[in-house]
Amino acid sequence: MTLEIVLRVLYTGVTTGAIYAAVAVGFNVIYRSGRVFNIAQGEMVMIATFMMVALMGAGFSPWTALVLSGIGMALVGLAVERLVLRRLVGQPEMALFMATLGVLLVMNGLGHILIGAEPQIFPELFGRDRWRIAGVNVRESVLVGTALIVALIAGLAWFFNATRTGLLMTAVAESHQTARSLGVNVRASIAVSWAVSGVISTVAAAVFMGGRMVSGDVASIAFVALPVVLLAGLETIGGVLIGGIIVGVGQAAAARWLDPLTEGGASLIFPFALMLVLLMIRPQGLFGWKHVERI
Amino acid sequence: MHDVVAFADRPGAGSAAELLSVANIEVRYQGTILVLKNVSLHVAPGEIVALLGSNGAGKSTTLKAISSLIQSEEGRVTEGAIRFDGMNIENDDPVRTVRRGVVQVMEGRRALEHMSVEQNLLVASAATRMNKAAIRRSIEEVYALFPVLAEFRNRQSGYLSGGQQQMMVIGRALMTRPKLLLLDEPSLGLSPLLVSTIFEAIARINREIGTAILVVEQNARVALKHAHRGYVLENGRIVMEGTRAELLNNEDLKEFYLGIGASGSAKTYRDIKHYRRRRRWLG
Numbered sequence: 001m002t003l004e005i006v007l008r009v010l011y012t013g014v015t016t017g018a019i020y021a022a023v024a025v026g027f028n029v030i031y032r033s034g035r036v037f038n039i040a041q042g043e044m045v046m047i048a049t050f051m052m053v054a055l056m057g058a059g060f061s062p063w064t065a066l067v068l069s070g071i072g073m074a075l076v077g078l079a080v081e082r083l084v085l086r087r088l089v090g091q092p093e094m095a096l097f098m099a100t101l102g103v104l105l106v107m108n109g110l111g112h113i114l115i116g117a118e119p120q121i122f123p124e125l126f127g128r129d130r131w132r133i134a135g136v137n138v139r140e141s142v143l144v145g146t147a148l149i150v151a152l153i154a155g156l157a158w159f160f161n162a163t164r165t166g167l168l169m170t171a172v173a174e175s176h177q178t179a180r181s182l183g184v185n186v187r188a189s190i191a192v193s194w195a196v197s198g199v200i201s202t203v204a205a206a207v208f209m210g211g212r213m214v215s216g217d218v219a220s221i222a223f224v225a226l227p228v229v230l231l232a233g234l235e236t237i238g239g240v241l242i243g244g245i246i247v248g249v250g251q252a253a254a255a256r257w258l259d260p261l262t263e264g265g266a267s268l269i270f271p272f273a274l275m276l277v278l279l280m281i282r283p284q285g286l287f288g289w290k291h292v293e294r295i
Numbered sequence: 296m297h298d299v300v301a302f303a304d305r306p307g308a309g310s311a312a313e314l315l316s317v318a319n320i321e322v323r324y325q326g327t328i329l330v331l332k333n334v335s336l337h338v339a340p341g342e343i344v345a346l347l348g349s350n351g352a353g354k355s356t357t358l359k360a361i362s363s364l365i366q367s368e369e370g371r372v373t374e375g376a377i378r379f380d381g382m383n384i385e386n387d388d389p390v391r392t393v394r395r396g397v398v399q400v401m402e403g404r405r406a407l408e409h410m411s412v413e414q415n416l417l418v419a420s421a422a423t424r425m426n427k428a429a430i431r432r433s434i435e436e437v438y439a440l441f442p443v444l445a446e447f448r449n450r451q452s453g454y455l456s457g458g459q460q461q462m463m464v465i466g467r468a469l470m471t472r473p474k475l476l477l478l479d480e481p482s483l484g485l486s487p488l489l490v491s492t493i494f495e496a497i498a499r500i501n502r503e504i505g506t507a508i509l510v511v512e513q514n515a516r517v518a519l520k521h522a523h524r525g526y527v528l529e530n531g532r533i534v535m536e537g538t539r540a541e542l543l544n545n546e547d548l549k550e551f552y553l554g555i556g557a558s559g560s561a562k563t564y565r566d567i568k569h570y571r572r573r574r575r576w577l578g
Contacts, residue, residue, distance in 0.1 A: 090367065164421070171407050171418040175368055178405040183393030183422025183471055235409075289409050 004135035011136045017248020018149040022204035022223035024232065024240040025153055026197045031234045032160075032173035035195035036085060036096040042222025043107035044198060048073050048205040049214050050115050053122060062125040070202040077198030081191050102278045105201075111216040120211040134256060147206030150241065152203055156196075157238035169193065174234060227275035233288020247271045296331075313337045313378075315361065315397075315475055320375035320385065322353075322360050324368060330356045331531045333375075336509075338475060343501050345522035346419040347515045347552060355402055355533040358477045361509075362399035363372050363389040380474065393422040396474035402483060402511075404460040408453030412444055412463055414451050419470035430470075437466035440496060445526040462496065469500065476500070478510040482517060485575045490514065494521050515552035517541055527552070 023045060030038045051072050055065035084099050126144035130137065160166040171179040172189040180186050197290075207223060225244075232243030251270050258266035284290045315338040322331040331353050338344045348354050359365040360372050361379075363386060377385040384392055407415050416437060420430045438445035441462040447455060452463060461481055468476055478497065482490040498521045500506050512518035519525060525542045527535040535548065542548050 030389075075337060090369075119549060164417075167414060167418055168421050169408075170410065174407040177364065178401070178407060179418070180367065180389050181362065181364055181393070181399055181401055181405070182419040182467065183390050183398075184418065185390050 005256065006138050007134055009256050010249060011138065012255075013249030014245055015142050015146050015248070017228075017244035017254065018146045018241070019204060019208045019221075019244075020225045020228040020247055021153060021240045021244025022149045022200060022207065023221055024228040025156060025237060026200040026204065027222075027225070028232075028234060028237060028240060029156070029193050029200065032237075033169055034081075034085060034096070034190040035093055035176075036100060037093070038100045038103075038197070038282055039222070039232070039278065040080075040100045040104035040107055041201065041225075041264070042195070042219035043104050043111065044073065044076065045205045045208075045221055046111055046141040046200040046216060046219040047076060047107065048198075049122065049218055050111070052061070052206060052209075053214065056123060062123065064134055066125065066202065068274045069205075070199045072224050073198035075198070077194035077196075078191055081194040085190070085194075086187070100201050108219065111219070115216050117215060119215040122214045124210040124213055125206050126210065127231065130152060139211075141210045145210060148203060153222065153238060153241050156200075160237050165192075168177045170247045190289040207240045213252040222244035224271060227271035229283055230275050231278050233285025236285070236287035239285075239287030247274065250274060308345045309323040312339055314340045314342075314380060315509070316378045317357070317361065318376050318378070320360060320377060321373050322356055322365065322370055324365075325371045326371070326373075329531070330370075331360065334528070334531070335375075336526050336531055336533065336536070338507050338509050340474075340507055341505050342524065343498070343510065343522045345515070345518040345525035346509060346511045346528060347513075347518060347525055347548075348511075348528035349513065352528045354528055355479055356531075357528065358399055358479050360385070360508070361392075362397055362477055363387050363392050364401070389543055390422070393471050396472070398468045398471045398475075399474040399475065399477040400464050400479060402482070404457065404483075406452040406455070406460045406463060408451070410452060411449050412452050412455070413448045415463055415467050416470050419467045422471045425472075425510075433470050433472070437469055440469075440499065441466055458485055458492070461485065461489075461493055462501070465493070465496065465500075469504070469506070473506060475507045475509065478508060480511055480513065482512060482514045490517055494518075497521060500561050515548070561575060 005159035023041060026041050026044065027038060030036055048069055051069040052065045055068055056062060060068065080103055084103055088096055088099055124141040126148070127140035129140035131140070132138070149223065160170050167180070168184045169189045169192065171182070171184055172186050176186050179189075209218065228240060228243045228247050231247060232239040251267050256268040278285070298407065317334060317336045319335050320331060320332050321329065321333065323329050334353070334357060336344070336346070346354050346357060356365065356370065359368070359370065361377055361384070363384070365371065366386070366389065366453060372385040375385070376383055380393065381396055384395065384397070407418060410418070413434065416434050417430065418434065425433065438448070443459055444463055444466060447459065452460065455463060461524055465478070465481065481493050485493065494517050496509060497510065501508055510518060510522065519542055522539055524538050525536070526533050527548065535542070535545065537545065
């Protein structure tokens with residue numbers, strides 16, 4: 001029976017970890033290009049969620065709603081970059097961070113006005129089958145969603161490391177001034193990253209929200225993804241998947257073995273405790289960039 | 296006066312034979328801080344020109360004014376004109392300036408340190424509209440110029456030595472296919488042997504590819520060994536200009552930049568005062 005429990009923990013851990021990774025990679029794509037830690041990433045997920053709810057409510061099929069929301073969120077990302085962050089080019093990272101905090105508050109307020117407090121049901125987009133495999137209850141929508149996220153992150157990692165545009169965006173991540181001196185269009189790079197991050201938040205929303213009651217509070221997913229971002233490192237793309245799985249599995253294990261002893265507290269604090277320990281040992285994260293200092 | 300140096304006061308310098316002409320420019324940071332006053336210089340095709348001067352003279356600012364990279368430091372050319380290849384390029388978009396064929400290698404070896412040597416080179420091909428085969432050829436040309444880079448092509452560039460990084464950033468700049476290469480203190484922090492290796496490579500680039508080069512240096516001796524002409528910048532003004540031979544024979548330059556006393560004796564306070572007074576007069 002223990003094997004069954006381990007498998008169950010792994011299933012829950014990997015599938016939730018993948019969702020954390022999807023939200024986390026949205027942070028990283030923006031941070032790499034603009035050196036902006038976009039704290040409003042959770043709000044982007046929230047807007048994507050309700051865009052899809054509205055589109056499906058209007059009679060679009062789930063996949064059409066996903067694609068349309070993806071396009072819509074790319075535009076939202078571009079709008080935030082154009083209206084808020086472009087004016088702050090060259091300002092310190094802290095000023096940019098505070099600006100995104102402003103974006104968070106505005107989006108959050110708008111969310112409450114437009115959506116209302118009433119939770120709504122978010123349909124399962126990727127199938128409704130349920131199987132029992134080796135004693136583990138497996139949902140089709142979760143498996144398809146996880147596969148979608150893995151494909152998305154693998155695709156992004158390939159894009160940034162192997163394609164020409166991706167390489168230029170990585171150069172922008174290293175240094176705006178150096179990239180500019182070589183003729184790389186830094187502004188365009190930043191704008192593209194906001195659009196890409198909008199698309200990512202749509203995919204994260206579609207996978208995470210399936211079959212749940214959703215309200216404006218879904219934005220808080222970003223805070224659970226935060227430890228994944230810091231664990232993996234702010235500049236990595238592929239690394240967030242590993243960071244997500246570590247946090248997800250650790251949390252599931254804490255929920256299974258420690259929560260009964262701590263009245264459910266252990267799994268809540270696990271990601272943050274892990275984050276704190278890691279920041280002390282390896283501040284740049286597992287796969288983040290460490291500035292090379294040669295003396 | 297014993298020198299034959301023509302002093303820079305040639306307003307509107309610029310003829311058809313010139314690749315770059317900087318005419319009476321004034322540069323201000325944040326609209327108020329004046330760093331360059333009435334600076335004029337020119338570079339002909341295929342020429343190596345040295346821009347000499349001490350710390351804070353405005354050498355880097357001059358290069359960044361040409362490449363328009365001063366914009367990221369809130370600097371602007373507020374007076375005068377910079378013409379390159381017949382077009383006005385002052386206060387232009389830095390990316391467009393690279394496309395036109397002017398590339399700056401910034402001071403302090405800015406490696407894209409988490410990327411490999413080869414990725415560094417690839418990034419710089421962005422400004423050109425080269426196809427894959429042409430990019431590959433350019434990379435091989437850079438490797439031919441600096442064989443050590445070929446050896447370390449897959450190494451993370453942050454872990455190269457200072458000299459190798461300097462070679463990489465010069466090679467990287469060449470990937471943009473420049474007509475004019477702006478080099479900011481390539482000798483900085485390198486051993487004398489490496490400095491001469493780097494400058495020999497610079498001379499080879501000039502000779503073999505025909506790239507014109509404007510090089511900023513504090514190390515006047517090594518710069519004048521390879522340059523065809525030179526300028527001396529002090530306090531934001533050009534105070535001397537001349538051919539290599541003229542500058543090398545100039546008594547003031549010998550004393551204050553090359554460290555050779557005119558009579559072989561130690562410098563006295565009176566000599567310095569004399570020079571200062573004259574400099575004020577000329578500047």
